[in-house]
Amino acid sequence: MTIGSDQVKYVAKLAEIGVAEHELPKLVEQFNRIVDYVAQLDEVPSDTKAEPFLAGPEATPLREDVVNSAPLARPPAAMAPEFADGFFLVPRHGAMEDL
Amino acid sequence: MTAAAVAKDVGARLAQAAGLNATLHWSAECLEAEARRVDGMSTQGALHALPLAVKDNIVTIEEPTTCGSRILEGYVSPFTATAVRRLRAAGAMVACKANLDEFAMGSSTEHSAYGRVNNPLDHERVPGGSSGGSAALVAADVVPAALGSETGGSVRQPASFCGVVGVKPTYGRVSRYGLVAFGSSLDCISVFGKTVNHASRVLAVMSGPDPLDATSVDRPPMKAPAAISSLAGLKVGLPREYFPSDLHPGVRAGLDRTVATLRELGATISEVSLPHSKYAVPTYYIIAPAEAAANLARYDGVRYGVRRVGPEGDISSLYRATRGSGFGAEVRRRILIGTYVLSAGYYDAYYRKAQTVRALIAQDFHQVLGANGVDLLLTPTTPTPAFKAGEKTEDPVQMYLADIFVCAISLAGLPALSLPVGRDRGLPIGAQLIAGAFEEPRLLAVAALLERTLGGTEEVR
Amino acid sequence: MSWETVIGLEVHVQLLTRSKMFCGCSTAFGDPPNTNVCPVCLGLPGALPVPNAQAIRLATRAALALGCTVQSRSVFARKNYFYPDLPKGYQISQFDLPLATHGWLEFDSPERGRMRCGITRLHVEEDAGKLLHDRVPGKTAVDLNRAGTPLAEIVSEPDIRSPAEARVYLTTLKQILAYAEVSDCSMEQGSLRVDANISIRKAGDSTFGVKCEVKNLNSFANVERALTAERDRQIGLVESGQRITQSTLLFNAGTGQVRLLRSKEESHDYRYFPDPDLPPLVLTQAWIDEQRGALPELPDAKRERLVMAYGLSLEHARVIAADRAIASYFEAVVAAGAEAQAAANWVMGDALAGYNAAGHFTVAPARLAELTRLVAQNKVSQQAAKRVFASEDLANPSTTSTLAIAEKLGLTQVSDTDALGSWVDEVLVAFPKEVERYRAGETKLIAFFVGQVMKRSQGKADPKGVQPVLAEKLRA
Numbered sequence A: 001m002t003i004g005s006d007q008v009k010y011v012a013k014l015a016e017i018g019v020a021e022h023e024l025p026k027l028v029e030q031f032n033r034i035v036d037y038v039a040q041l042d043e044v045p046s047d048t049k050a051e052p053f054l055a056g057p058e059a060t061p062l063r064e065d066v067v068n069s070a071p072l073a074r075p076p077a078a079m080a081p082e083f084a085d086g087f088f089l090v091p092r093h094g095a096m097e098d099l
Numbered sequence B: 001m002t003a004a005a006v007a008k009d010v011g012a013r014l015a016q017a018a019g020l021n022a023t024l025h026w027s028a029e030c031l032e033a034e035a036r037r038v039d040g041m042s043t044q045g046a047l048h049a050l051p052l053a054v055k056d057n058i059v060t061i062e063e064p065t066t067c068g069s070r071i072l073e074g075y076v077s078p079f080t081a082t083a084v085r086r087l088r089a090a091g092a093m094v095a096c097k098a099n100l101d102e103f104a105m106g107s108s109t110e111h112s113a114y115g116r117v118n119n120p121l122d123h124e125r126v127p128g129g130s131s132g133g134s135a136a137l138v139a140a141d142v143v144p145a146a147l148g149s150e151t152g153g154s155v156r157q158p159a160s161f162c163g164v165v166g167v168k169p170t171y172g173r174v175s176r177y178g179l180v181a182f183g184s185s186l187d188c189i190s191v192f193g194k195t196v197n198h199a200s201r202v203l204a205v206m207s208g209p210d211p212l213d214a215t216s217v218d219r220p221p222m223k224a225p226a227a228i229s230s231l232a233g234l235k236v237g238l239p240r241e242y243f244p245s246d247l248h249p250g251v252r253a254g255l256d257r258t259v260a261t262l263r264e265l266g267a268t269i270s271e272v273s274l275p276h277s278k279y280a281v282p283t284y285y286i287i288a289p290a291e292a293a294a295n296l297a298r299y300d301g302v303r304y305g306v307r308r309v310g311p312e313g314d315i316s317s318l319y320r321a322t323r324g325s326g327f328g329a330e331v332r333r334r335i336l337i338g339t340y341v342l343s344a345g346y347y348d349a350y351y352r353k354a355q356t357v358r359a360l361i362a363q364d365f366h367q368v369l370g371a372n373g374v375d376l377l378l379t380p381t382t383p384t385p386a387f388k389a390g391e392k393t394e395d396p397v398q399m400y401l402a403d404i405f406v407c408a409i410s411l412a413g414l415p416a417l418s419l420p421v422g423r424d425r426g427l428p429i430g431a432q433l434i435a436g437a438f439e440e441p442r443l444l445a446v447a448a449l450l451e452r453t454l455g456g457t458e459e460v461r
Numbered sequence C: 001m002s003w004e005t006v007i008g009l010e011v012h013v014q015l016l017t018r019s020k021m022f023c024g025c026s027t028a029f030g031d032p033p034n035t036n037v038c039p040v041c042l043g044l045p046g047a048l049p050v051p052n053a054q055a056i057r058l059a060t061r062a063a064l065a066l067g068c069t070v071q072s073r074s075v076f077a078r079k080n081y082f083y084p085d086l087p088k089g090y091q092i093s094q095f096d097l098p099l100a101t102h103g104w105l106e107f108d109s110p111e112r113g114r115m116r117c118g119i120t121r122l123h124v125e126e127d128a129g130k131l132l133h134d135r136v137p138g139k140t141a142v143d144l145n146r147a148g149t150p151l152a153e154i155v156s157e158p159d160i161r162s163p164a165e166a167r168v169y170l171t172t173l174k175q176i177l178a179y180a181e182v183s184d185c186s187m188e189q190g191s192l193r194v195d196a197n198i199s200i201r202k203a204g205d206s207t208f209g210v211k212c213e214v215k216n217l218n219s220f221a222n223v224e225r226a227l228t229a230e231r232d233r234q235i236g237l238v239e240s241g242q243r244i245t246q247s248t249l250l251f252n253a254g255t256g257q258v259r260l261l262r263s264k265e266e267s268h269d270y271r272y273f274p275d276p277d278l279p280p281l282v283l284t285q286a287w288i289d290e291q292r293g294a295l296p297e298l299p300d301a302k303r304e305r306l307v308m309a310y311g312l313s314l315e316h317a318r319v320i321a322a323d324r325a326i327a328s329y330f331e332a333v334v335a336a337g338a339e340a341q342a343a344a345n346w347v348m349g350d351a352l353a354g355y356n357a358a359g360h361f362t363v364a365p366a367r368l369a370e371l372t373r374l375v376a377q378n379k380v381s382q383q384a385a386k387r388v389f390a391s392e393d394l395a396n397p398s399t400t401s402t403l404a405i406a407e408k409l410g411l412t413q414v415s416d417t418d419a420l421g422s423w424v425d426e427v428l429v430a431f432p433k434e435v436e437r438y439r440a441g442e443t444k445l446i447a448f449f450v451g452q453v454m455k456r457s458q459g460k461a462d463p464k465g466v467q468p469v470l471a472e473k474l475r476a
Helices: A005-014 A021-043 B003-020 B028-039 B082-089 B132-139 B156-162 B196-206 B249-264 B277-298 B315-326 B329-342 B347-368 B396-403 B407-412 B440-454 C053-065 C163-179 C220-239 C285-294 C299-310 C314-321 C324-335 C340-358 C365-376 C382-390 C402-408 C417-430 C432-439 C443-456 C463-475
Strands: A087-091 B023-025 B051-055 B093-098 B145-150 B165-168 B188-193 B235-239 B268-272 B376-380 B416-424 B427-435 C003-014 C076-080 C090-094 C100-109 C113-126 C130-133 C139-143 C150-156 C192-202 C212-217 C247-252 C257-263
Touching: A005 A021, A005 B329, A021 B277, A021 B329, A021 B347, A021 B396, A087 B315, B003 B023, B003 B028, B003 B051, B003 B093, B003 B132, B023 B132, B028 B093, B051 B132, B082 B093, B082 B145, B082 B196, B093 B132, B132 B145, B132 B156, B132 B188, B145 B196, B156 B165, B156 B188, B156 B416, B156 B427, B165 B196, B165 B440, B188 B196, B196 B416, B196 B440, B249 B268, B249 B376, B249 B416, B249 B427, B249 B440, B277 B329, B277 B347, B277 B396, B277 B407, B277 C076, B329 B347, B347 B407, B376 B440, B416 B440, B427 B440, C003 C163, C003 C220, C053 C100, C053 C113, C053 C150, C053 C163, C053 C285, C090 C113, C100 C163, C163 C192, C163 C220, C163 C299, C192 C220, C212 C220, C220 C247, C220 C257, C299 C314, C299 C324, C314 C324, C314 C340, C324 C340, C324 C365, C340 C365, C340 C382, C365 C382, C365 C402, C382 C402, C417 C432, C417 C443, C417 C463, C432 C443, C432 C463, C443 C463
Parallel strands: B051 B093, B051 B145, B235 B268, B235 B376, C212 C247
Antiparallel strands: A087 C139, B023 B093, B145 B188, B165 B188, B165 B416, B376 B427, B416 B427, C003 C150, C003 C192, C076 C090, C100 C113, C113 C150, C130 C139, C192 C212, C247 C257
16 A cells, blocks of 8 residues: 555644655655554454453542642743743744634 | 662762663752652651652653654643652652653654763663653662553563563553543553662552543552462463464563473463453554544644744644644654544544454453453563664564554453563563552562562573 | 525533633633643643533533434544643534534524424534733733633524525523523623624525635624625625635624635634544433423423413513513512513513613512512502612512512502592692682693692602592582
């Protein structure tokens, strides 16, 4: 199965990871290598039934509705790449819905 | 010995071991602060003054947590992982943050953005991964124990390569709160120890449910088991799929020694089968990347970590430049694979299928372990001893195959450990013991007895 | 060409909890930005979600109030996309296995009378943060206080056939959820948000046309206006021979127009999968029954009971049952001794005006009940009663007698025939010419005499009692 570079570019777009043109050929090759490898699972018929496996508890625990958030040792301002007046800042345009 | 004295000694060892490149952050100031805290405790805890290296994907407040990545360069967490809090409350000290494959993705620690780690027994070889830094520090006697994390074998495999004990608990046994998520349904904070006893004691303190982790299981904390002197009545199974005819001769010799010792101690050995074993690695490389793709979406340069903006100057170019330059090649590959297998049109063929196969793999284990089967399984931990740096970095799949014996256990959520059972031309050989869910006490008791009897540094052939 | 409009509504309501859906941060509105945050809702490395029990309770009650089947096992799923108000790069929601399915909402369509709109599903999820554009020029500011607030998403079947119907669906939904104390349901405050899907087809067709989504609706009235505009746009396109492409449109309240935001090719692939950080949500039948027990009498049932028990008209029952607090107040006033219709009139009139202005009922039920009795006994005229009702004294909680207040204000009236008789006598003596004219046949003058008696009594005479006394004395 061959996944073309357009498809890999599309996946990179979904994942918001910038890929330079010169990196693309090797990435596409390795991507195909991995997909071909995991496609071994095709050997297992699609209609195979198995008791669904859950890694942890069978049911999620719930917490009571109490305000008690874990305190932060340092505030958002100390961690943020760009912060002013209490807000995180990002560039204004591009893929923003004008709401 | 006072904690202060221990801390000073650890500091000297860390300085001396700098050539391993096994640490990402440590300082004399932090060590002293840890020691002051411990020496100031009114009663001595179960782990009094025990120095621990902590893999740098487990968050602490005092030092950065980079996950071996550029994208978190300089990031200092504002909260501490539950496991670390519990260890500190028992008197343990965090000695340093240890180097790792970026975001725990790798089997050699060659994928760290901060340089690879040297295997203390042979600097040209890898210590294994992704918890290679922690393994190396224990092997080099810098610390007697260390925290790592497992998603697909990342503590057992390096334990085998470095000749130390590596224990993965049952999934849900130790809180994941504060472990930077990679494959959430697989991730387990795990332990390295110079001896089984070190690992047991650390695991006992860390274990137990955490209200901050919905996947932690509601069972009382594990108790470190008492020593046993015989394995009479113990049934050990050898899954035939894990003993291929072309198994590395040094690994085979190490396992033969182990089987012989088990028999001497009174255990019964039988052959069993785990028929879906061959699908473990491909299944893992669908599920783990899928979960990782979502777990690593938060690294977007908006609220913390590194930020880069592309020439267009808009929000998309912020995302793409930050993530494009911040993630290394292996992490990028896995995020893309993970995104692909979840995407429209491919979900059923890949992700849903992988979940089905995972269930079959888990079923295999449940069928052989238990009242009508065997108590423990024994396998090699790794197909070969530590390989040379650069040997497997060209083809990602070659690197994935390093996990061929450890991966299935992670998929089934079971506890397992790697025990050093000898050396092959100086390189450590590890044997893997696997138990049923929550059977860590028996697993550790058997391993401790084996450890006392075997002599884990003897040449196997 | 006769067109049929097909509308489905997706409503998000903020659940009335103190803390967020997956962490213990406060949901309080209006706090300084990025102060109600923690590792979980900031999406910091290593943080994990744990669901809020009260959010699940409220969502379950909402589902039961809407006739849904509550699933004993539902699953949280990750909805993956990148946006600055979404800290983890995914929203924890529910996808394949939601909390509840197969409900309905009954309401009165302006065009079709009593009808049911199906409710496909109700699920829980977390809210995103808030974005403020151009607060700093060229930048967008991100406030994550709201990120993680619990939401219930309610998806209707495409059973709605007009923009006006859509509006009634929404007002009815709000009424039910407010009754159940699940949410404030205020579009203006953002605790209720609506996305509408609309398509057209030829009347009589059973297949669905291409649907478009309309967003950015901030009031029920604007929902109706936006859907009207979009319906007209679609009809216009088709009638001029063009095709409708599946799109998302934004409504501009100022212009009343919709404009294209994105078309289908650019729509998101959310890559839903079960969230591995959260085991399934398992609810026992006993727990679900407990939530059903916690529901109050809902609007429809209350309306029916008001008609049956108090003899109110359906229209009056509707007004009173519109708000649970109003209905409670009405019943308290009747229980304190008021006649039902009188109580209804007061509640729908002056009391409701006071409630809307102050946010609560200003006059205690016992005091209003007493007022209605005073009016019934003619001790206070209807007009004077309004002034008594509005007085500060009556609103004072330590007041124990309406009569005392009326007397203090000098608003009681005299009905005693002897007293009335003496004022009438005075007036008749004062206006002999008018008396003659009346006895000569100008019977309209009775109003003049009543007015004079009122003047002479300084308003205290009960006009209803004056008339017969006057009539009798004038006859003589």
